Amino acid sequence: MTGPTISHLRVDGATLRYEVRGKGPLLLLIPGGTGGAASFDGVADELAAEYTVASYDPRGLSRSPLDDPEARQQVAQHADDAFQLLELLSPAAPARVVGCSSGAIVALHLLATRPERIERVVAHEPPVVEVLPDAAEHRALLARVQDTFLRDGLMPAAALLAAGLRRPGADPVDAQATELPPQAKERAERTMADMPYFIGRIIPTFMAYAPDVDRLKALSDRLVLAGGTDSRGELPYRPAAFLAERFGTELVHFPGGHTGLSTHPAEFGELLRKVLSVQSYG
Template identity: 75%
Template structure:
């Protein structure tokens, strides 16, 4: 793996750690969950053969400290961070953007807020539960997660969240999804350190975020909504499919499940490379 160039960017309320590798048009990779820039270690070098690939730790995660560690988090603020990175790293031309999970929610808001700075967005399983017909049940899930976090602690809250995200399925299938490559396992300590912040302040704000569907519909020619081939029935797959339905767009199926980026990096990266091009696939049916 090539060592990237690193830098820091002051933004309102935080300092962002970012990494850059490769050359060519800018591709900004926005991580989701409790991950940071390292989430993309499995694909960044390959993508850097065609793009200047920028990754970063979102505010409050890993090496991107908040000025106020207790500050509330908002999707618009995280999208503004991404915008400021685009302004720094690609001031003269629109960039391509990929976002995973909560990072996909950031990417969607970035597109609606700053469309002139974005040439193409690929959003993989953004868990925007307010678009679902059973949104009220999902609000109850989020409330239960927060109450459990407050009264019982992190791991019981994580268990409720994980159960709510998954489908009723074969336990062996779910176990296979959790068998991570050595590189991913090596960063587990940092991910675990981010979990209290993620569950307490990212999950409730991001999953309850209501995307601007009218604006996204107008910009759908530069948006690819994506999901995991193996995550059908899971909450993030349902939200991606519902978003695609509401916007009248196709749904691109990536290998693996919600964490296919980690479990199937080579195949995931190859399809992402195609999807980032205007002439790339907008749908891949099973």
């Protein structure tokens, strides 16, 4: 298969870099963290056998620069970016959407606000901690992370955040600390430059975001909530499990942990093809 077509889209306050592969109905992939479009490299080509697959770098990452580097980031604006891509690439038909981590938060907001443009959403471990009964505890964690980031810098803040995301009592080296393939290592090195933006600008507003739970419940027939097999009990897993129970829907378990997309791409992609099928998960 030939490589993706790379293009750029002007949106309010930023220029998005996006990639398109394949033919068929549109499948929009929304990345989390600092991985950008490249985080889907392990699954995009396979999915392109059935879909027009579009992936992109969210605003503020190195390849999708902001007009104002100091601009405050909001879930709603990131969701509008995704909507603009849907309007550009599939103006006449609703699309399928996959979001991981912070990208899954964007996908939830997109479904809640633009349901007429969405056929199906797969949300893998959206850390919408405000839905949890112990949300106040996690707000305190996020405040400590920001204080640490401002006082001590990136690495201490990142370490504090990582410790807060693990399940209680888990060893820092657990099932998710899998040796990454060379491509993933290179990608991790390349995206380290975006970590200050992610810790300082995305984490505070995205993890404080409270989704419209009643609205999502009404749309749950087109929402697939997902978690990692190896991340049961960890903070990013818990909101998906909580919402699936509240909606009376299945929580689909993908291979690996929170980063299963990178550590188990073949198995992750195979299951993703199944859950994207309305016939399989109606």
